[in-house]
Amino acid sequence: MAPAPPDRPWTVAVLGPGGVGGLLAGLLARAGHRVVCVAGERTVQALREGPLRVGSRQFGDFAVPVEADTALREPADLCLVTVKHTALADALARVPDTMLATGTVVPLLNGVEHPAALRAHFASRCVVPGVIRVESARTAPGVITHNSPFTEIDLAGPPERLAPLADVLRAAGTRVQVRADETAMLWAKLAFLAPLALLTTRHRRTAGEVRDRHRAELVALVEEAAAVARACGAATDPAQVLALYDSFPPDTRSSMQRDAEAGRPLELDAIGGALLRAAARHRIATPVARRLVEDLGPH
Template sequence: MTNRTHGPLFAVVGPGAVGGLVAAFLQRAGHEVVLVGRPGTARRVSEHGLEIVTDRYGDWHAPLRATTTVPRGACVLVAVKAEGLAAVVGSVAAARPREVLSLLNGVEHMATLRGALAVDGDGGGPGVTAVAGASYAGETLRTGSGPDTAMTVRHRGDLLRITVPAAAADLDVVRALRDTDIEVATAGSEAEVLWSKLRFLAPLALLTSVHRTGIGEALDADPALTADVLGEVAAVATAEGVATTPDDLRAILGGFPPTMRSSLQADLAVGRLGELDAIGGAVARCGAQRGVPTPTIERTVDRLHRGVG
C-alpha cells in the first residue's frame, strides 16, 4: 500500500453499498478517505468499519473513518441514491469541495448539484474545480443489522466499472480511482455517459418491477409492454445523443443473468418509491422536452407509483 497521507482528502457521501465499496477500495489503495452519512450510520462505521466481501477481489476489513459533514475542501464522490440527494446537497455545497464526482443514477441530478454549487456546465464556480457525472456498474449490496456490528458490503461477479466523461479524466478523484482495482473507463460527454446507463437501467427497473421477477422472465412476460418500453427508451436516448435501437436494448438486457433484479424492485416491494421518478420519470420528462412521446413509460411509472400508494 502506498503512503498518500499528503494527498487530497476524498469524502464519499453515502455509506451504502456503492459508496462503502468505493471508499474501501480507495483506502486500500492508500488514499485518505472519509465516509459521510447520517449520525447512526457514521458512528457505526467509525466504530466497526466495513467488512468487504467480493468474488473477484478478495475479502477484507476496511477500518474507515466516518462523519456527518463533508470536510471543507475535500474531493467529493456523491454515492447516495437519487431520492437522497436533496438531503445531502446542502452539506456538499457548504464544504466548498475541490471536486465533485457523482455516481447517481439518472440524469437530472446534475442540474441539482451544479445549481447548489453555483457551477456552470463547464465546471467552473466559486471554490469548485470541477463537477462531473459518472456511472457505476456492478452488482453490489450492503447487509448487516444492529448498531453494534460491522456492516458488510458484498460485491458479486466480475463487473466493477466506473465510467467518467472525457472532460473529467484528469480529476484527482478519477486518478485516485485508477489506483484501485475498480476499472475506470472514459467515454465521451457527460450526457453520453449517463444516458448510456439510463437507457438500459430504465427498462431493467421498470420491467422487473412490474412483473416482480428477474429480467429474463420480465422481458418475455408481456411482449407488447416490453416492445413499447424498449422502443420509447431507445427513442429518447437517441434524441439525447446516444443512438440506440430497441434491439440494442434487448441485447444488453439479454446479456444479464436472467435472475437479475433491480434495486427499484426491492424498494417498491417494501413500500418505498426509491428511484422510480429519477429513472422512469426522468425518461418521460426528457422525452417531453425532446418531443418524443412516452405513453407506455408514463403509464408504467403511474402504475408502480399507485402500487406503493
C-alpha cells in the first residue's frame, strides 16, 4: 500500500537539479510539494521560463513547474544535495545553514567523505546521508532522462526519526530503505562503484568489455575495495560484488566514464581517492586501485 501523504506539502530544496536531483525534484513537485531548485544562472533561467521536463522509463514522461533560484532564501523542510562532488564546496555556498535550522539535509552523492563536509556546513544532526541506485542524466538545463526502471534510495539513521522523510520519498514514487549503519551503507556502494568507475573509465570500455577483457584486474580491484570496505565496517563479500558486476547489462557505462568522454571533471578523488585514503589508514595494500587512480589523475 502506498504511504499516506504528509499532512501538509513540504518545502524541498534541491541543490543541483541534474540527473539525480532533477528526477527527484520532478517526482516531489508532481506529488504536490513545493520544490525550489538551487542551481547556477543558466539552469535557474531555464526552470523559470518553463517546467522541469522528465522522460522516464519508470514514471513516463511528465513536465512540472518548480521554483528556481541561485541561492536558498527561505527555510526548507528538506534539502537534497545532488551536485557532483567536484562542485560541492561551491554549491554549498548557495545554501546558508540557517535555512535548514529545523529541516533535514540528505546528500545523495557517491563517495564516503562528503557527509563530514556537510556536517561541518550544517548542524550535524540534520544531515541524513543517503545513497541512490538509479540511472538518470540531465540532457539540458531542466531536462532529465531517467533510463533505469528503478529509483531506489537508502537513508541512514534511526527508523522512527526518518519515517516521515521516507514516507514523503515513497509517496513520490521512489523505493526507500532505512539503514542503521551509515558507514556500512556508504562503503557497500563504494565497494561496487569504485571498480566499475575506475576500470570502465581507464580502459574506455563498457562493463561487459571490462569483465571479459580485464577479468584479472577486475577481480583484484574488487578484492582490494572489499578489503577496505570491510576494514571500514561494511561486511562486503567480493564474490557478491563480482556477481553483481556480472549481472549488469554488457553495454553499461559508468557515470565517471561518461564524464570523461564529455570532458567534464571526474569524481575521481571522491571515489578512487577516498578508497586510497581509507586503505592507507587501515594499512591495506591496494596496488591496482593506486595505479588506476594515478593513470586517471591529472598529468
